[in-house]
Amino acid sequence: MSHNVNLAIIYYSSTGTGTAIATEMAHAAEAAGAEVRIRKAAELAPQAAIDSNPIWAAHHAATADVPAPSADDLIWADAVIFGSPTRFGNITAQLKQFIDTLSGPWQANHLSDKVYSGFTSTGTRHGGHETTLLALYNSIHHFGGIIVPPGYTDPIKYVDGNPYGxxxxxxxxxxxxxxxxxxxxxxxxxxxxxxxxxxALKRGNAA
Ligand SMILES: Cc1cc2nc3c(=O)[nH]c(=O)nc-3n(C[C@H](O)[C@H](O)[C@H](O)COP(=O)(O)O)c2cc1C
Structure with missing residues (x-):
């Protein structure tokens, strides 16, 4: 049994911020020895809405080849990082729609005992950084997941100030x-x- 960590980064982004964070996380995780799958939740907005914002339209086209997530990505993963921009202090419908497809693997207990974490972005300075992450983490409790927030475990956390993600x-x-x-x-x-x-969890379970 391989002790390499399988990490799924499952996110949504309209205008690219989330893609930049997901990419940075993927590089860091790979450098740390993980196998990484990046998955972008499928777009739900009508084409007219996308086309009304040139940055959104360009990012939508640029990420057209990023695979959409599936339940198999979570079953495969030892760790999952979810990411979503805020929408009125909550996660996006696009990411939530994917999460809402997971009742089968949830019922089969395939989502539990994994490490979960999250990231977000906002358009205003205090517009929902913490609330969005806490809203995301609600579902992880239902999965029986192990939430691993950054806390203040590195000096960078005193710079960005967000212990939730x-x-x-x-x-x-x-x-x-x-x-x-x-x-x-x-x-x-x-x-x-x-x-x-x-x-550490994977090696401990295998021992
Ligand atoms: C419908 C909608 C609701 C939003 N709600 C908020 C909000 O409550 N607070 C905030 O700071 N930004 C809000 N924003 C701005 C987005 O969070 C921001 O554009 C996003 O973080 C950019 O991330 P992306 O580049 O990955 O799409 C909202 C945007 C939309 C379209």
Whole structure:
């Protein structure tokens, strides 16, 4: 049995911030020895809504080849990082729609005993960083998952200030969709921590 950690990063992003965080986390997790699957929840918005925002339309096209998540990705995973921009302080319908397809594997107890963590972004400074992550984590309790938040386990957490997960203030403008070094460092720390703890659990269960 391989003790390498299988990490699924399952997220949604309209304008690219979430994709940048997911990519940074994937690189960090791979460097830490994990096998990583990146999955982007399927778009639900009508094409007219997407086309009304050129940044959204460009990101939608640029990520067209990112596979959508499936229940198998969670069953395969030892650790799962979910990511969603905030929508009125909650997660997006797109990510929630995927989560709402999981009653089969949930009933079969295939979602429990894994490590889970989360990331988010907001359009305003205080517009829902913590509430979105806590809303996401509600479902993990129902899964019987093991939530591994970053807490203040690294000096970077005193910089970004969010112990619930990586979060980014995505300012509308020409840089929308990119993240700064603080968010990058936070994402890397969270991914490395998830891989390290999931690896310890996996090795412990195999012993
Ligand atoms: C319907 C809707 C609701 C939103 N609600 C909030 C909100 O409550 N607080 C906030 O700061 N930003 C809010 N935003 C802004 C998004 O969170 C922001 O655009 C997002 O974090 C960018 O992430 P992305 O580039 O990954 O799509 C909202 C955006 C939309 C479209």
């Amino acid at each position: 990586t979060s980014h203030h995505a300012v509308f403008g020409p840089d929308l969709g990119s993240i700064d070094d603080d968010t990058r460092n936070s994402a890397r720390h969270q991914a490395e921590r998830v891989v390290r703890i999931a690896g």
